[in-house]
């Protein structure tokens with residue numbers, strides 16, 4: 001035997017002591033679910049984790065932001081304990097908490113809000129050569145409505161329904177993940193896609209440089225009615241001048257991207273994460289153009305599931321609640 005038993009025992013004892021001597025540094029792994037790698041959710045997950053890892057290392061935190069399938073997936077993964085936190089649209093939070101749409105008859109009452117982030121516009125993107133100028137022109141076209149698990153899939157089906165377009169009969173609906181949908185639009189394999197996303201969005205900037213990108217207004221009377229009937233929607237516009245070829249504002253409606261968790265997530269962890277984000281908000285704002293205008297007060301708005309107790313503690317301390 002190369003090492004004597006004495007040494008092995010000494011090593012085991014040393015390791016044991018190292019653990020026993022630093023209980024505060026016990027590893028706390030956190031997994032945060034984002035979205036497609038080219039979207040903005042992934043940037044939220046990555047940059048929140050970066051702040052946590054930079055500021056809370058001494059407390060043992062190790063946070064990983066990972067790509068994921070979107071709002072519906074994230075909410076369900078939080079419920080199953082596969083994610084500690086996730087990014088999700090405020091309309092999907094409302095549906096999950098109240099047992100509607102994807103959660104019909106199975107309300108998820110354990111969903112908790114932490115803060116809201118950027119606004120996301122419901123976007124209908126096409127190429128100039130498709131001739132699609134309004135939602136009605138989608139008839140007979142190949143249209144990506146979003147992968148199952150994405151937040152945009154619900155928005156796409158609402159919009160089509162409001163414009164009287166049948167998802168199964170009137171269009172050729174695709175369920176691609178956004179990375180594939182972007183490529184498919186450029187490669188002319190689809191004619192248009194719906195995506196609910198913050199601006200600017202990296203994938204969109206790329207498409208605009210590869211093809212003649214067009215964006216279609218979504219602002220009929222029916223849409224305005226939908227918006228006025230639901231507190232989590234607002235009428236807005238995709239600002240002109242962001243994406244090459246889209247010079248003017250494109251009217252549409254928007255939701256808020258929110259950071260959510262489970263009621264089962266321990267209070268101290270949620271408190272630590274929220275404190276880190278708010279105490280370092282300048283760094284978060286600088287990390288991506290879509291976060292530039294995040295303001296503490298507004299980050300407590302647009303939340304449709306109850307606040308997590310750990311988040312509430314921080315907001316009360318800061319006089320925000």
Ligand code: GLU
Nearest residue numbers: 035039040041070071151
């Ligand atoms: N809003 C999209 C969703 O809920 C994701 C957008 C993004 O990844 O930035 O699936």
